Amino acid sequence: MREPTIYEMSSPGRQGVRYPDPDVPTTPLPEGLVRETLPLPELSELDVVRHYTNISKKNYSIDSGFYPLGSCTMKYNPKVNEEAARLPGFAFTHPLQPTETIQGNLALMFELQQWLAEISGFDAISLQPAAGAQGEFSGVMTIRAYHLHRGDSQRKKMLIPDSAHGTNPATASMCGFETVAIPTDEKGNVDLAALKAACDDTLAGIMLTNPNTLGLFEQGIIEAIEIVHQAGGLVYGDGANLNALLGIARPGDLGIDVMHFNLHKTFSTPHGGGGPGSGPIGVKQHLAPFIPGPVVTVVEEGSQDVPPLFGFTMPEHSIGRVKSFFGNFAMMVRAYVYISMHGPDGLRTISENAVLNANYVRALVNGVYHVPYDRICMHEFVAEGHWNEAPEVSALDIAKRLIDYNFHPPTNYFPLIVHEALMIEPTETESKQTLDRFADALLKIAEEAKNEPALLKDAPHNTPVGRLNEVKAAKDLILCSCDLPYG
Amino acid sequence: MREPTIYEMSSPGRQGVRYPDPDVPTTPLPEGLVRETLPLPELSELDVVRHYTNISKKNYSIDSGFYPLGSCTMKYNPKVNEEAARLPGFAFTHPLQPTETIQGNLALMFELQQWLAEISGFDAISLQPAAGAQGEFSGVMTIRAYHLHRGDSQRKKMLIPDSAHGTNPATASMCGFETVAIPTDEKGNVDLAALKAACDDTLAGIMLTNPNTLGLFEQGIIEAIEIVHQAGGLVYGDGANLNALLGIARPGDLGIDVMHFNLHKTFSTPHGGGGPGSGPIGVKQHLAPFIPGPVVTVVEEGSQDVPPLFGFTMPEHSIGRVKSFFGNFAMMVRAYVYISMHGPDGLRTISENAVLNANYVRALVNGVYHVPYDRICMHEFVAEGHWNEAPEVSALDIAKRLIDYNFHPPTNYFPLIVHEALMIEPTETESKQTLDRFADALLKIAEEAKNEPALLKDAPHNTPVGRLNEVKAAKDLILCSCDLPYG
Amino acid sequence: MFTPHTEKERAEMLKTIGVDKIEDLFTDVPEKVRFPKLDLPEALSEMEALQQVRELASANESAQDLACFLGAGAYHHYTPAAVDNLLRRGEFYTAYTPYQPEVSQGTLQAIFEFQSLIAGLTGMEVTNASHYDGATAVAEAGIMAFHHFRGKRTKFIASPALNPQYRDVLCTYVCGMGGAQVITPNLESPLSDPADLLSLVDDQTALVVVQYPDFFGRIFDYSAIAEKVHEAGALLAVAVNPLSLGLLKPPGEFGADIVIGEGQSLGLPLSYGGPYLGLFSTRKELVRKVAGRLVGETEDKNGNRGYVLTLTAREQHIRREKATSNICTNQGLMALAAAIYLSLLGKNGLRKVAELCYHKAHYAAKKINQIKGFKVLVDSPFFNEFIVETPIPVDELNLYLLDQGILGGYDLKKAYPNMKNAMLVAVTEMNSRGEIDLLCDVLREVSHA
Amino acid sequence: MFTPHTEKERAEMLKTIGVDKIEDLFTDVPEKVRFPKLDLPEALSEMEALQQVRELASANESAQDLACFLGAGAYHHYTPAAVDNLLRRGEFYTAYTPYQPEVSQGTLQAIFEFQSLIAGLTGMEVTNASHYDGATAVAEAGIMAFHHFRGKRTKFIASPALNPQYRDVLCTYVCGMGGAQVITPNLESPLSDPADLLSLVDDQTALVVVQYPDFFGRIFDYSAIAEKVHEAGALLAVAVNPLSLGLLKPPGEFGADIVIGEGQSLGLPLSYGGPYLGLFSTRKELVRKVAGRLVGETEDKNGNRGYVLTLTAREQHIRREKATSNICTNQGLMALAAAIYLSLLGKNGLRKVAELCYHKAHYAAKKINQIKGFKVLVDSPFFNEFIVETPIPVDELNLYLLDQGILGGYDLKKAYPNMKNAMLVAVTEMNSRGEIDLLCDVLREVSHA
CATH class of the missing domain: 3.40.640.10 (Type I PLP-dependent aspartate aminotransferase-like (Major domain))
Known part of the structure; x- marks a missing residue:
């Protein structure tokens, strides 16, 4: 669903959160220093809550799925x-x-x-x-x-x-x-x-x-x-x-x-x-x-x-x-x-498992994906997102296709020293079951790349928007709602 | 996405929230009164948070959209x-x-x-x-x-x-x-x-x-x-x-x-x-x-x-x-x-607007939908969800089709004294804009009912599950996860 | 604010409706009572309203500030932060009863899991989607038993060691059922052997209700009782503290027909008594007699697993006057809280908490029993509550404890007039050894005073 | 716990990797430093860890317990409950920087709206996705100006009435820029006419930074200054308290080139100084020199509107050593908070809060000025802060106030050694008339003592 902007939802005179009237005698406002227009939207509390609730749903997050973004350490954030x-x-x-x-x-x-x-x-x-x-x-x-x-x-x-x-x-x-x-x-x-x-x-x-x-x-x-x-x-x-x-x-x-x-x-x-x-x-x-x-x-x-x-x-x-x-x-x-909550042993367990998880995923996909510096890695590893058998497929396509499998893409095109890099950091908070499903998806995508590359090129398929036109964004440079007087 | 049950996610020995060891001398447990098995799942905190976050997304709620459920007064619940x-x-x-x-x-x-x-x-x-x-x-x-x-x-x-x-x-x-x-x-x-x-x-x-x-x-x-x-x-x-x-x-x-x-x-x-x-x-x-x-x-x-x-x-x-x-x-x-937060005037405003909203929607759809007791209503009104020109379409179909338009269905089949009842209660917290969109959807559905009834019969189309087999549910009577010893 | 219309919008809407002014919508209301002037305080802004309740809240003393040894049916346990964090999701708490399953799979799956978790905990086959609290769950057990026997058995026997409020509510509900009566023997000596109940059980008996751990914290194996009750053709209901079932043998293994309980101990805040959570589990053959909602697993037309409210023909909006219960709104969000709590703790965590309660309570009992003038009455195993005989009236003692930052135990004479100078002390994982020792120190002072 | 693997799973995984034990994964680590024994407290359970910080928190006195008249760059305002309620959605706070726009439209649209709201508030054309705080935003303005002039203008003139911490941070950052220097005239008499700055402006000047309202709460129309600064070919940056812009003429109308500010007043808790929110707005022609992220509107291939990070070629991960800023993580969640806050208050609400601050501050100033020994120094309009000359040193006075439950104003001599016995008093919508009157009562007592 397309969610309007707060400006498109605004209705002149509508009131959001209310404030009390002054409980003190008022003072004349400073002459010449008071603004004439205040271009803010006018919404009810429900408008605002529903708007931000609905746009939040368009985000991927750790709380909703696996986020193996290399170099970012997207581990679980304890609620306490x-x-x-x-x-x-x-x-x-x-x-x-x-x-x-x-x-x-x-x-x-x-x-x-x-x-x-x-x-x-x-x-x-x-x-x-x-x-x-x-x-x-x-x-x-x-x-x-x-x-x-x-x-x-x-x-x-x-x-x-x-x-x-x-x-x-x-x-x-x-x-x-x-x-x-x-x-x-x-x-x-x-x-x-x-x-x-x-x-x-x-x-x-x-x-x-x-x-x-x-x-x-x-x-x-x-x-x-x-x-x-x-x-x-x-x-x-x-x-x-x-x-x-x-x-x-x-x-x-x-x-x-x-x-x-x-x-x-x-x-x-x-x-x-x-x-x-x-x-x-x-x-x-x-x-x-x-x-x-x-x-x-x-x-x-x-x-x-x-x-x-x-x-x-x-x-x-x-x-x-x-x-x-x-x-x-x-x-x-x-x-x-x-x-x-971790103490000395718990901290070590964090790193042990972070490294274990990265090596485990590496072991599961290695061979199907080329891992250029192939040795025991630490908390993340970098694979190439490219095959000669599928020349048109890039790391970006693999990344986007992972979204169809309900995974967040890994970091791609970084580090620069690996061709078509996919940088995968699972973190220690993910379970073996999740890693297995992720590796499965990567392996399936490798198949698809060779057999049905269009699946990758058109991905993602089920997101609120498809791949976006970044050139247009940089050219048009719309950085503010057009409903604003300064815009 | 199909979300597994907590039992399907369980891994023997996995630990969720941790508790301290006793800081007092322990006492022998009461003989013969201690259970042998405790059939609860074993999950990490992340497993649990992700699971309930993900299933929550399968719910419609006031915070995500219009919920005109007659007799239920689904008004906005202030966050304070x-x-x-x-x-x-x-x-x-x-x-x-x-x-x-x-x-x-x-x-x-x-x-x-x-x-x-x-x-x-x-x-x-x-x-x-x-x-x-x-x-x-x-x-x-x-x-x-x-x-x-x-x-x-x-x-x-x-x-x-x-x-x-x-x-x-x-x-x-x-x-x-x-x-x-x-x-x-x-x-x-x-x-x-x-x-x-x-x-x-x-x-x-x-x-x-x-x-x-x-x-x-x-x-x-x-x-x-x-x-x-x-x-x-x-x-x-x-x-x-x-x-x-x-x-x-x-x-x-x-x-x-x-x-x-x-x-x-x-x-x-x-x-x-x-x-x-x-x-x-x-x-x-x-x-x-x-x-x-x-x-x-x-x-x-x-x-x-x-x-x-x-x-x-x-x-x-x-x-x-x-x-x-x-x-x-x-x-x-x-x-x-x-x-x-309302005081005497604010309370009256609530009811005024609840009644205004119901009458407004009634006025917008009346004629296209038959409103059997057609007079100024209070906070809700009841229309018939049925047309002679579309004999196979029922109130239930209209209700389900509204989901495709991202609205929660009204109450249906109640009260019993109205044939194929659709009981619509907008509440006072909804804006005119929302009511207009809702009435539009109802009017479009009335068209569809006559021209493309299959759209209604198959609705909803974009939900995590389609219409569910209620007969099977009552016959098989699976009321507990089958992974349980008592089940 | 919460009513979004501007004056302009209201005018447009009135025009669409075909009336001139808002008052025209209310002409059906008799004029003499129309538009009353309400004598209420003027509206506060959000910041003022919050400040107002903050002041009220701070006029209380709470179990967070005090060392709490008060239980008697409501317990101060630790709730992991993830529970409330998930409950705060608008998708859960601003949804209605899941009548439209296609847009309610979140609530439905959560209830299905709740049913499974409670069934596992109690050792029963079927659990419903919740009642208001432990007391009303007991009442619903009574109603179910009454209808199970088609009103032909009218005697309801409640153990004297059943939470007195549960008994009260059972009595209130039973009133409406023709000829039915609640009998509680031995109220003057409620610590009597539970087997004493059996002398009352006869072919007029519909239901026997016992508690586990009982109101005084004691744990009995009710197998023999179940057998006798069944011999008389009656049903046995066992009211539980579900947290204790992390450790204790489940009533399903004793032959209970109905297990009811107060679910507050499963992650719900004390919240001055509500909202709590009524648990209700039974055997599969009784499922059609169960009040309240049931969620069942099924499929959509594509074979996708999904959940629906099932056996709804039992419910009041369809059966109308033939329905045996009028429950409609239940404690859905609390059931969700309990499901999240049990998922987070899991098998090991719940056992651990139950053991912490057990060990700390026993440590406290032993220490208190050594204090001159105080005597712990234990002639049977207990879980996390026990009775202490006190040298002075409990209400006096409690005032003294309060001065030292301690919320003392329950004064049993409030419910059992015979039980003077008897305090029911509850200990949970929240009571540190230091708190227990402090309690003992203060009791010792009292003893010397 | 947070590491889910069971021993069995670990063993299976190690086997898949092809090593025997977990230690085998770490053979690259030099043996002599491998597996250090860390001298840290043993792990606490969640309930213990929360109790531990609860004790720390309660060892503080807070602006919720005290009547707070302390500002000087951080303000105690009311945050509507809906703000935090929405911030608590895991979808927002557990997401990363929106590098994958297809699964980040929530964050991207929110930032786009934030950019729009701040642009509207400041009267500028372009706003970025945030800096760390007001001080670092000032520093980034400096860096931008430096690079705008390709390093050829090296003089940065900061008003003496600029928040001293902003000046400090600007100095820290400017150090790294070859030959650049920050000049602040009149530090010994910082209340001097802002036009005095102009005498320093020359063709070496890259940037002039003023504050609005200034650090002392005063409001000046900087139009004339802007004109002169532009005549010299330099840029003018205006540091704002955005909440004041609910009432005051926006700097965009004065001819500011850059508007920076501390966004904390827009719904962020005091939180002992962070996380706060650095605002950065400018004119469209300077957009390619702006540090930090920018979200732009675009379309997907089906013509659906969507948002992306744009002009990313400016950023450090692409431009590397040619980048002018290294900002990467910003204050995204705080920008979201401000966007929600501004949406909730809207046009009328923000004006109302700004006016409440204004009226209450003026009421307080008038009352304090009447107290013998106290004198309010106001020779120009002010917003919600003002200087009071006190009969005794401010730190002493503040101890006295603290005893009466009042968090007194900022002791100006800490930043301006010349300004002895001068207290900067801030008043917000949170200060009731009763609190202000109480403050005056206590000052009166001091005056009589």
Whole structure:
């Protein structure tokens, strides 16, 4: 069903939620500063509820099906997290309240800092970044501040393996670095020779994704890190793939200097159709003075009877604030509850099963789909969505055809180093039964590709809309309802 | 998509929600009293959430579309009601707490009793009945108790117009009455001559539905009530259609002695896919000693500074409890908020618009659909779903075809006095736009019935299942999953 | 607001109808009573109305703030967050009774699964789609038994250890059935052996109702009773706390004919007594006598599995005055809640919760029994409730406990006037050891005072 | 639990993979760091974990318990219940970024409507799908301006009356841009005439950032400033509180090039500072320089209207190091919340709330100004915030207020060391007259003490 926009549903004079009349004497409105028209729709509460209910049904979601979107860690989001984040004692606290009135929040943040440090092997945590990309920005700015603080202003070169996450080059460039790509070797690892060759005294560092975007653990990671460190560079770890490593290996132990976390991936805070996320960063001691702040610290030690008093501290040489206030607090509450419910063994079970699930699907489809770097993978793997026997069929077609089987497509065309890539990350929360059905669908689609390619080219068949004209969208550029005066 | 049952999804050993181990020393389990098998499914939280999310999508609901189900008052349920009922101060109160600890609940119930009395013109209210049918039972038992208390044990006859609600005859018979049907006259009113003829000294009373199930206000209601009263009978008013009368006419003022309310119709508490409801009753003073209890009363009068102390009282000659505790309290909270948000003028607006909407749809389809008692209706009207030009098409087919137009069908085959009845109650919360689209669909279907009857006979076309084999269901009688040991 | 029409729209609609003004729609209403002025508070906005009830709610003390040892038919258990999260889906709670199965498969499948889960739990073959609560389910068992014997057996024997409110409601309902009466022996000594009931069972007896665990928390094997009741040609109904069936032998294995119960313990909030959930299970041969709705599995014309309301010819809107029950609206959403709860906990989870209740209650009983002046009355196994003899009247004791943040047990003299200084204490998984120890500390103080 | 596999299933899967045990999957991990023992608390069950955070939450005092007069960039407004009710739909909050439009039309249409609503509110032509918050939106405006001028203009002038945290974040971000610098004049006298900024504007200036209402609540017509800024060839960014635009002339009418803002006031809970919502609107000619996502309307092959992410070639995953922003995850769910909020309130509702804030704030200001020792500093129109000169330091005063259940205003010396004894007081529709009067009573007590 085509759902009208809220503007098309609007009826002049219709009232939505009602507000009381002022209970105070009124004051004349400021002359010349009052707007003449307010182009908002006019709807009843039922109009609004029905509208958003109905459009919501046009979404695929974790709650409705399997979402094996590589690199996105679409795991189940426990419902208790939603209750926790909405507790009035959290939800109605103002970020500028005196810290004495807000010790519950600070205790939670402090403990979360400690836990993230312990899980990752870092020494200091800043919870401020709002998302992974902002964590990246914060981490790379921290590296920049470190070098500048040491007078190493010539360190302008940031190495980025071609198997790194998509945001990495942009991030480096936002921080004023020049990026140099490092190729991947035939086993899917960073090419150490190329890495060594790129190292000199202009080296600022490297942005490593481990497991990398092929889903592979960097077999030479310790050596790679040593190479960079020896050249005076620092190692930024992209933490987007941390879901493979909980209780398996701590990035800090591997030698990484700074890393961001995606609480909305690894620690199950919901993706919200695009956000909000939460992207704390962890650093080794030598970078602790540079991280964004403020961070939560103990202001007065507690005793057996009295809890400690928490407060905020700005790290000595902080790069400054990266956003208002203290980060996406409600996401921290969810991550806190999630970690609490898992404990050390539960966290390891997460990663074990995430890796198990990826390898299981890989084993089921391998051969029918070409898996270019064919070894035990971590939490995801990348296959090629293409066959010579079905030349017209692309990874995109396979992705769209999966929708007909009621699965969300995997990530496609990423990483760029795999031809017609299909990047599949099942996550640990999916059952064997679901994985079996998914692999079956992939295998059937491989058959269809050869026998009935039109089925794939025309897919999806049962969605509210078919494939959309993206060229027209970019050409016409309708970004607002045409019912608006400014449009 | 076919959704498996929870049993089909079960995997032996799989764990859902986890519980802590005992923090106390354990005690041996009682010998011989412990069960050997527990045939419950084994699912993860994701399995369960996804399952119920997916089956929920197979439901039509007010939140997703227009639900003109006659006699059911499927109005919009304001979302704030849901928040209110879930406030921990309500949701976690135990029904046997000392009344001193629960004055908030009692104040709410007391005020709701007062409000319902004021809205309906009655003198006393019992909030205990859990649903309309239980309200009916309570009301008719109250009549019975009244007669018995006066020694009138011969009053065994309960009159029920053939335009009354479906539960009425069963209720009367549960209370030990013999029922006598009273016909409807050509204008859609209770036939007063027949009524008079049925009155004698065995008369217990009459169960009147007003507006009746034709959606018509009983034009002779005051006379009808006088006839019954003069014969020593009492008048039970079925309050299911109260949504037509808020601020329009108070049943008590019409002379009705006892009536039930459906909080889940008139006062917007959600229908929940079949319940829970809430069916308080209101009575005139002479019946007050007989109603179910306990009821909330003021135990100690308050003053300007001190609120009154509320408590429970059992009416002197109460018919007793009709359920545990005090009724469906969480539904009362919702109704309380709803009435608060409307006030006297808002309540009248509800009924005005409910009646307006019904008449509007009636006016739009009248002529194309035969409306047998054709006059201004109240909150609903009844049309015939049948044409001589389309002999094979029935009301059921029209109902099912409406689903293809994304509308919920009206009630059909009720009331029994209209041939192939379609009973349409739009409620006041629907917009003109929705009504226009609905009437359009009805008019189109009337065309289709004559030109393409197969479209109707095969409808619905796009639902998760087509028309179901009800005979098979009753014959095979599979009432439990076959995966159960007892099945 | 909730009435969407603008003045302009109202005018257009009135014109279509063919009247001038809205008042013209109400000319059938006798003029003298038309448009009454209602004496009600003026309308509040949403924010004000919510604030108003928030103030009322905060005028209560709740089991979330207090350590709750009160049970007696309603229990403070933990409800996993996923339950309410799913109940909040508009598709479930703003749907009507699933009369149109093609657009109601969600509700229908959920009820079918509910029926299956409760049947599995009780060990019975058939479960209906719910009654209002445990008490009305007992009443419906009475009505069913009455009609099963075509009104020829008129004696209903209720155990004195049946929840007193269940007995009250049974009595209210039985009133309407010609000549029927409810007999409860030994009300003055309700802890008597349940076998004592049997002396009353005769060929006039339609139904015997016992409770499991009984109102005092005790667990008895009713096999022998079932046998005797059946010998007399009568039916045996067993009222259960379904949560206890995570641990205990199901009544189906005792030979119960009807199992009824209060489903509140399966994931429903206390909510000051309602909405709760009446469970009703029976044997297949009695299915046509069952009140309320039944969902059956069937197929559509393409052979797709689907669910429908079945055996509807039993129901009141079709059988009218011949129907034996008038139930129409039931507790559908609560049945859904219980189905979700049982699915989430599953086999292991329900067992675990039942055991937690059991162990904690026994720990509490042992500790309380050691306190001078307090005595736990247990002469038989119990589940999560037990009677404590108290040195002072229970209402006084409870005020003292309340001061210490404890919601004390049920004062049994309210229902059994003979049982003075007897408190029914309930313990659930929500009571930490710390809470239990605190209770004991306070009782000890009382004992020394 | 959240990992569903049973031991049996794990074994079967390992077999399919061709390894013996789970550890075999991790041989690539250097042995010396493999399987670290994590020093974390043992796992809690759901009921324990919820209890744990419930205790933390109750260790806070919140704006629900206190009368809140604290604003300074985050406001305690009423959120209609329908907002959260819809946000709780799993279809919305457990979906990913709508990269697959055929199965994401819900999110896409909602963002399209969000873009439209914010464009209407700000009076601009183009709005993106959100930034992290108001502060980062300001930073993105800076970045956009920098790249708009191809890095040739390096001066960024921020008003001293711009929210200090916005300025801080702008500075953090500008660091990475070669040679760029943020200049804020008059920080020691931030209440100076905004026109004073103009003296700094020159041909090196990329962007001028002002706030509306400004950090101190004042409302200025920036038309003249816009004109001058444009004369210098620079861009003007106006940071807004979008709720105020229910009443006030939109910056689009002043000639703003970029309108950014903190969307928290549009139905988002205070939530201790996040997640909030960064608004970003601009003129159509600048659209290709906008960071973040844009949703555009288009058609499928059957001509059905649909929505897609458009102009994605601007984004970092495609442009890589040439991208000007790395934003990827944004605040999608918060944008949805704001869209629902604005739809529910609509034209009349938003105006009404804005007026309530205005009238109540002015009532409060008048009353406070009458109290001896307190002085309201207003030399220009203001919206819902104003500065009060206090007779004692604000932190002391606030402790006193807290004792009386009042969350006092923002202590301006925290951000402006010169502004001693100056409190920024915010008033919203949540502050009843009673609360305002109580505040005045307490201030009066202080004044007499």
